[in-house]
Amino acid sequence: METTRHFTATVYVVNDGATALHEHGRLGIHLPPGGHIDRDELPHEAATREVREETGLEAELVADRADVDAPNGRPLPEPAHQMLHDIDVYPDGSVGHQHIDHLYYARVPTRRIDPAGDDEASPDEWSWYTPAELRADGFDADVVALGCEAIDAVGDAEG
Numbered sequence: 001m002e003t004t005r006h007f008t009a010t011v012y013v014v015n016d017g018a019t020a021l022h023e024h025g026r027l028g029i030h031l032p033p034g035g036h037i038d039r040d041e042l043p044h045e046a047a048t049r050e051v052r053e054e055t056g057l058e059a060e061l062v063a064d065r066a067d068v069d070a071p072n073g074r075p076l077p078e079p080a081h082q083m084l085h086d087i088d089v090y091p092d093g094s095v096g097h098q099h100i101d102h103l104y105y106a107r108v109p110t111r112r113i114d115p116a117g118d119d120e121a122s123p124d125e126w127s128w129y130t131p132a133e134l135r136a137d138g139f140d141a142d143v144v145a146l147g148c149e150a151i152d153a154v155g156d157a158e159g
Contacts (some may be wrong), residue, residue, distance in 0.1 A: 008099045009047040009079075010034030012150030013059055013108045018128040019147045020055065020113065021139075022121045030139050032147075034101070043102035044077040051106065053117030055126065059106035062157045080105050080153065081146070105150040107158065 012019050012032045021030040033054040037046040044061060051059040063077035079102040088097040113123040129137065131148045139147075 003095050003098055005098045005100055007037040008034060008101045009037055009043050009050060010101050011047045011051050011059055011104045011106050012147055013051055013057060013106050014151050014154035015108050015111050017151055017155065018130045019150055020126050020128050022126045030143060042076060043079065044104065047102065047104045054115055054120050056114035056116045057108040059108055062105045062107060062154050079103050105153045107154045
């Protein structure tokens with residue numbers, strides 16, 4: 001069976017030492033903003049669009065850019081990580097669908113969540129978590145590690 005792969009972008013947004021997560025209705029796990037990269041988008045553009053649609057926040061990515069002088073190119077903001085997620089796994093262990101995720105960290109100017117997109121989680125479904133709260137609330141290990149790393153990265157970039 002052939003595996004279908006989609007490119008996605010996820011953003012751990014940070015404000016005042018905390019990151020925002022919501023419980024994903026279908027998956028039943030807490031996640032930051034993110035979604036599929038459209039055909040005409042670059043990964044970092046999709047990242048900021050997803051944040052705006054899902055939270056109404058304007059994200060400023062905290063990302064390095066390679067120092068490369070290319071006559072027909074330009075460096076793009078580098079994701080903090082790239083992850084491969086199995087989405088549809090069948091009983092025989094085969095994988096029908098995967099996400100190649102470009103994971104970014106970003107600062108946002110406020111914690112006021114007001115989704116700008118259609119069919120998004122309501123503002124009361126979002127919560128802000130400090131590193132201590134992430135570690136104490138039983139989230140998936142990757143969400144804890146990446147959320148804490150994002151908080152540190154944004155804090156380091158500010159100070």
